[in-house]
Amino acid sequence: MNVPERPVRPGAGGPRRKPGRLGVGVIGAGRVGAVLGAALRAAEHAVVGVSAVSEASRERAENLLPGVPLLGIEQIVERAELVLLAVPDDALPDLVSGLAAVGAWQPGQLVAHTSGRYGTAVLDPARRLGAIPLALHPAMTFTGMSLDLTRLPDCTFGVTAPTAVLPVAQALVVEMGAEPVVIEEEDRVLYHAALAHASNHLVTLAAQSTQLLGSIGVERPDRMLGPLMRASLENALAAGEGALTGPVARGDTGTVAAHAAALAEAPEDISRAYTRLAAVTASRALERGLLSPEQERAITEALAWPEKEESE
Structure with a gap:
């Protein structure tokens, strides 16, 4: 991998490394940082x-990065040729600017963050001191365990970087076993919203459905929901909304009304989620010709009637 030349201070790099290998410092041993650090280490970069x-x-650092010293943040920045910032989104701007204020960033140093929300502009305080900014966000949910390393070959990263060093960012992702996808700076927030909508809200839906099944005595809701949700996801990814099944897609207004009435007695967050998502589903089904305008209107009214009844 071709990287910008940067002198290595005596003793800073430890044992001699192969050409193109970097001394990597990981700031934040959360679920993402420890796993990506381990992936870079597996690619023969040295985690310093x-x-x-x-x-x-x-504990996560000990398990995934055994033998790597636990250091203070400024020590890591002083030693590393590539600094990986794996911290919460809201903490990132202050961390970058705080390190800039004490002159920690170094010319030629690669600085990569793992935030989905931000591109490279958030790294401007480091760039002004000569550091090279990269945004490397894995489109994957992590557990913080070694299992995550086996998921990287199926994972894509949203990559943003200045044109001159974009190949470096892409190469780092490939070395971790994943696929880089270039995201423009101005598109980062929408990119991240799409991923959060798909991943986080799927967890909420699974939890709500599990709660409903548990409330009627189903002992293993996961065994009932698992095959259904996996098949639905695979079909949706393969065929889009053409894979839609169920009462909304059939225009089965009576069933939708029965669901809404039964869920009126359920926890409010569940009934609200069901009725709003069903209404959105009906609207999108109408746009794609799966429902007639009359069917879509009837379903929307069926979803609204429990709320109207309650307000009267």
Whole structure:
């Protein structure tokens, strides 16, 4: 991998490394940072230090990055040729600017963050001191365990970087076993919203359905929902909304009304989620010719009637 030349201070790099290998410092041994650090290490980069504050993060660092010293943040930045910032989105701007204020960033140093929300503009304080900014966001949910390393070959990363160093960002992702997809700076927030909508809200839907099944005595809701949700997801990814089945797609107004009435007695967050998602589903089904305007209107009215009844 071709990377910008940067002198290595005596003793800073430890043992001699192969050409193109970097000394990597990981700031934030959360679920993402520890896993990506381990992936870069597997690609023969040297992880020179990791920061870990909580007991869980220290344990994660010990399991995924054994032998890597736990260091302070400024120590890591001082030693590393590639600094990987794996911290919460809201903490990233202050961390970058705070390190810039004390002159920690170095010319030629690669600085990569793992935030989905931000592109490289958030790294401007480091760039002004000569550092090279990269945004490498894995489109994957992580557990923080070694299992995550086996998921990387099926994973894509949203990559944003200045044109001159975009190949470096892409090469790092490929070395971790994943696929880089270029996301423009101005598109990062929408990109991240799409991923959060698909991943986080899927978890909420699964939890709500599990709660409903548990409330009627189903002992293993996961065994009932697992095959259904996996098949639905695979069909949706393969065929889009052409894979839609169920009462809304059939225009089965009576069943939709019965669902809405039964869910009126369920926790409010579940009934609200069902009725709003069903209404959106009906609207999108209408746009794609799966429902007639009359069917879509009837379903929308069926979803609204429990709320109207309650307000009277």
